[in-house]
Amino acid sequence: MADRNTSPSSTASLHSLVTAPAGKDLDSRTSTASPPTSTPPTSLGDEASILSETSKMEVIETREEVSTPRAVLPSPTAPQSAPDASSDSAPRRAMRNTRKSVVTYNVQILAGTAIHTPTKYLEKHHENVVHGDIQEVIKTNPTPPKKHVGKRRTKSVSADLEDPAEQQLASEAAQAAQRRTSTRLGNDLRRAALENLGGAGVAVANTISAGKEFVQKTLKRSASDSRLRSSFRSAAPQSSKFKEDSSSDEDEEEEEEKEPEYFKPKTKQWLKQGLYVGQERGFDARFTEKRNRARREARRAKESKVLPLPLFATEIQLESNPRIVYQSFKLPYDVYNPLPRKVKVDGWVKLNRNRFIGDASALWKREKHGDASQCFCDPEDGCGETCHNRIMAYECDETNCPLTPEQCNNRPFAQLKKRAKGNGYDYGVEVMETEGKGYGVRAMRCFEPHQIIVEYAGEIITQDECERRMKQIYKKDKCYYLMSFDNKMIIDATRGTIARFVNHSCEPNCEMIKWTVGGEPRMALFAGSRGIMTGEELTYDYNFDPFSLKNIQECRCGTKSCRGVLGPKPKKPANHEERSLPSALLAGAKRKLQDVFGGGRGSVSAPNSPKKRMVATSAMTKARNALAQNEAERERATREAEAHAAMIASREIRAMQRRKALATSKRGRLLHKASTAAKPTVRTSKKTVINLKRKVTAPRTAPKPGALKPVKNLPGKAVKGSLLQRPSKAAHLLSRHRSATPESSSEEESPNITPASLRSANKKATPNRKAIKPLKLSKAGKLGQRTLEVPDSESEVESDSEEEEVPDSDVDAEYGKAVAKSKFHGKKKGSASAPRGIHKTGAGVAKIPRGRVRNSRGRYEKKA
Numbered sequence: 110m111a112d113r114n115t116s117p118s119s120t121a122s123l124h125s126l127v128t129a130p131a132g133k134d135l136d137s138r139t140s141t142a143s144p145p146t147s148t149p150p151t152s153l154g155d156e157a158s159i160l161s162e163t164s165k166m167e168v169i170e171t172r173e174e175v176s177t178p179r180a181v182l183p184s185p186t187a188p189q190s191a192p193d194a195s196s197d198s199a200p201r202r203a204m205r206n207t208r209k210s211v212v213t214y215n216v217q218i219l220a221g222t223a224i225h226t227p228t229k230y231l232e233k234h235h236e237n238v239v240h241g242d243i244q245e246v247i248k249t250n251p252t253p254p255k256k257h258v259g260k261r262r263t264k265s266v267s268a269d270l271e272d273p274a275e276q277q278l279a280s281e282a283a284q285a286a287q288r289r290t291s292t293r294l295g296n297d298l299r300r301a302a303l304e305n306l307g308g309a310g311v312a313v314a315n316t317i318s319a320g321k322e323f324v325q326k327t328l329k330r331s332a333s334d335s336r337l338r339s340s341f342r343s344a345a346p347q348s349s350k351f352k353e354d355s356s357s358d359e360d361e362e363e364e365e366e367k368e369p370e371y372f373k374p375k376t377k378q379w380l381k382q383g384l385y386v387g388q389e390r391g392f393d394a395r396f397t398e399k400r401n402r403a404r405r406e407a408r409r410a411k412e413s414k415v416l417p418l419p420l421f422a423t424e425i426q427l428e429s430n431p432r433i434v435y436q437s438f439k440l441p442y443d444v445y446n447p448l449p450r451k452v453k454v455d456g457w458v459k460l461n462r463n464r465f466i467g468d469a470s471a472l473w474k475r476e477k478h479g480d481a482s483q484c485f486c487d488p489e490d491g492c493g494e495t496c497h498n499r500i501m502a503y504e505c506d507e508t509n510c511p512l513t514p515e516q517c518n519n520r521p522f523a524q525l526k527k528r529a530k531g532n533g534y535d536y537g538v539e540v541m542e543t544e545g546k547g548y549g550v551r552a553m554r555c556f557e558p559h560q561i562i563v564e565y566a567g568e569i570i571t572q573d574e575c576e577r578r579m580k581q582i583y584k585k586d587k588c589y590y591l592m593s594f595d596n597k598m599i600i601d602a603t604r605g606t607i608a609r610f611v612n613h614s615c616e617p618n619c620e621m622i623k624w625t626v627g628g629e630p631r632m633a634l635f636a637g638s639r640g641i642m643t644g645e646e647l648t649y650d651y652n653f654d655p656f657s658l659k660n661i662q663e664c665r666c667g668t669k670s671c672r673g674v675l676g677p678k679p680k681k682p683a684n685h686e687e688r689s690l691p692s693a694l695l696a697g698a699k700r701k702l703q704d705v706f707g708g709g710r711g712s713v714s715a716p717n718s719p720k721k722r723m724v725a726t727s728a729m730t731k732a733r734n735a736l737a738q739n740e741a742e743r744e745r746a747t748r749e750a751e752a753h754a755a756m757i758a759s760r761e762i763r764a765m766q767r768r769k770a771l772a773t774s775k776r777g778r779l780l781h782k783a784s785t786a787a788k789p790t791v792r793t794s795k796k797t798v799i800n801l802k803r804k805v806t807a808p809r810t811a812p813k814p815g816a817l818k819p820v821k822n823l824p825g826k827a828v829k830g831s832l833l834q835r836p837s838k839a840a841h842l843l844s845r846h847r848s849a850t851p852e853s854s855s856e857e858e859s860p861n862i863t864p865a866s867l868r869s870a871n872k873k874a875t876p877n878r879k880a881i882k883p884l885k886l887s888k889a890g891k892l893g894q895r896t897l898e899v900p901d902s903e904s905e906v907e908s909d910s911e912e913e914e915v916p917d918s919d920v921d922a923e924y925g926k927a928v929a930k931s932k933f934h935g936k937k938k939g940s941a942s943a944p945r946g947i948h949k950t951g952a953g954v955a956k957i958p959r960g961r962v963r964n965s966r967g968r969y970e971k972k973a
């Protein structure tokens with residue numbers, strides 16, 4: 110209240126508070142007195158306002174002055190107030206009074222350079238404020254502004270002398286100073302010039318500083334423009350020449366000859382990472398430059414030149430990998446961000462790597478993990494898909510891989526470590542909120558198929574510890590972060606990496622795979638075969654074991670093939686097409702290696718001869734694969750040829766049957782008449798692919814059934830095999846003719862050839878081939894020789910050695926027996942099999958199942 114009472118705005122108080130040294134004119138004092146407040150009356154100048162503000166800091170300085178026995182003039186308007194105030198011992202009042210009792214002068218105001226400045230900036234002008242009586246001030250500081258400016262300018266000019274323009278100015282000033290006969294000039298011209306400059310006053314200083322600024326700006330501009338820069342350079346010698354003429358000082362000449370220092374033009378800094386991080390297309394550091402170039406070329410060939418695809422975003426779609434399912438384009442995460450950016454998870458203690466807890470460490474060490482893996486890849490392979498370590502899910506390092514880290518592509522965890530040191534986009538994943546599943550994890554960048562995304566790390570505990578935690582610590586929890594890790598151990602990621610937030614899906618886009626890194630097991634989430642797009646939620650199949658019914662949870666993955674609950678995968682037979690590459694590779698490789706060595710993984714990397722074995726493994730596997738492939742191809746080709754031949758043969762047969770039917774009807778009578786005029790040879794069309802020729806020598810006289818003699822001296826299997834089919838058929842045909850038209854020619858008769866027999870006829874060097882070797886039975890009979898020729902379809906070889914001359918009677922007898930003993934007539938026409946009854950014992954006769962032939966490997970084919 111005291112402050113308020115002493116209202117600063119009243120002129121009365123103003124006068125009462127003005128203090129001045131004794132002997133000073135009151136009028137003059139009142140005219141320069143500082144107003145008591147920061148809001149002075151309008152009648153006072155602005156400078157007064159400034160003074161009032163600046164005085165706050167001066168209280169302490171002036172206090173001593175107050176204590177000195179200076180005459181305080183009593184105010185005529187308020188004679189009581191001043192002594193009261195001083196005797197009141199109210200410190201604030203006293204301070205204010207003392208403050209106001211000191212006359213202050215602002216040098217800037219005096220110099221006419223003061224400006225209207227916000228009060229808060231005025232404190233820096235304190236040094237310019239001189240306190241006390243003006244006369245004293247003038248005496249003690251004869252040329253304060255000059256001195257001040259001079260100092261400043263001296264400093265700046267000495268610094269500015271680096272500039273050629275300023276040097277010019279300085280030298281000119283020095284010359285001017287020399288011309289003047291000043292006693293203050295010393296020997297050093299430069300100093301004298303500077304002093305002179307300082308003395309030249311504010312106007313000169315301002316001119317110099319303006320000139321300096323101008324020169325600097327020009328230099329900057331010229332440096333950013335190369336043309337200007339070069340022109341400046343070309344102009345520089347002229348100016349230096351001019352200077353040489355104008356000045357004889359050698360030091361200055363040296364300075365002048367110096368190249369002016371240019372300002373480096375600003376170059377645009379491109380943001381290398383951010384929106385498209387992880388989507389670099391042109392270069393992959395893992396590959397050689399050559400390979401990168403090849404990849405670039407390959408991509409470029411595929412891209413549309415007319416309408417290029419959105420920048421990098423469809424990189425995955427362009428990959429030539431056939432496993433990749435095409436997916437529609439999605440806007441990058443930064444462009445389309447459907448969820449709030451950062452999610453803060455309460456109570457999540459983050460661990461970046463595994464930590465063995467309790468007995469787990471001892472247990473892990475006790476278990477034998479000596480089955481280290483070793484790879485022998487070439488730099489060209491770059492530890493690709495055939496790398497042994499990769500197949501076995503071992504990370505390559507300097508101990509188990511001959512390649513350098515730059516050459517090797519099988520170091521996912523090392524890659525992850527490097528990425529973790531980068532920014533968030535490098536790391537590439539963040540926590541998000543999902544609908545109905547709690548937190549989840551989404552990608553902030555793209556991931557290539559099978560690329561490592563994030564490690565699932567946490568506390569490695571034993572099963573006992575796990576049970577204890579479940580019973581005691583997590584019994585009320587809804588989410589568990591436990592994952593079966595090794596035989597007897599579990600990863601509890603309640604304290605763990607961000608991977609613990611990855612949700613389950615029945616159609617996942619990632620896989621959780623265990624790797625061995627530096628001899629230790631580690632789990633990590635890898636991208637699936639489709640890769641991952643920016644913004645996608647990461648999921649994997651938990652293959653969840655709920656342990657008890659009450660733990661079963663509803664699945665909300667929302668996929669087509671959702672199983673409904675978080676439960677184990679259904680055990681269906683492995684579909685190799687659908688299986689992901691890493692797991693398929695892993696399973697297949699393990700199996701193969703075990704097949705080859707019979708001893709499982711451990712034996713593969715036996716310390717004695719690992720290299721040999723590995724080389725053998727790969728060579729043998731390749732050889733096996735090639736063999737199997739060849740065989741499969743051969744079989745397929747054989748099957749196709751058989752089918753083709755069978756088709757043609759059946760067509761032929763049908764045609765012959767038609768002709769036969771025709772002939773029977775038309776020529777029946779003719780044949781009857783000309784029964785004796787038998788034609789010797791029947792040749793079937795040779796236009797067919799498989800030419801069929803069978804030579805049958807029939808007796809000239811109509812033999813009586815049963816008059817045939819038993820066949821003697823029939824050689825070997827070939828005949829036996831043939832006999833199983835053809836003689837009987839031939840005989841059958843003959844008998845039919847005989848029965849119908851005994852004398853008729855067998856010209857139009859077709860051999861009883863079935864697709865099955867044709868199939869076997871097509872086969873070379875097979876056991877069955879002998880069974881269809883051309884059969885020539887000839888027997889001179891009364892009716893003359895009839896021949897039915899069946900040449901080999903491919904070779905058309907008629908082997909004379911196999912030709913047997915059988916007497917008519919023998920043939921007939923044989924035929925009769927066959928007819929009598931077998932039920933040949935009742936047999937199907939298409940059957941190529943021989944009635945077993947012909948050979949009583951069947952000894953030496955291959956027992957061919959009906960309608961079945963052997964394939965190239967000697968196995969029976971299925972019925973066509």
Ligand SMILES: C[S@@+](CC[C@H](N)C(=O)[O-])C[C@H]1O[C@@H](n2cnc3c(N)ncnc32)[C@H](O)[C@@H]1O
Nearest residue numbers: 546547548588589609610611612613664665666
């Ligand atoms: C390892 S945590 C995953 C992170 C979890 N969402 C969270 O918020 O911490 C596993 C739990 O997430 C929930 N969860 C994961 N996938 C799910 C899904 N497809 N449907 C429903 N709940 C799911 C279940 O409660 C499960 O026990």
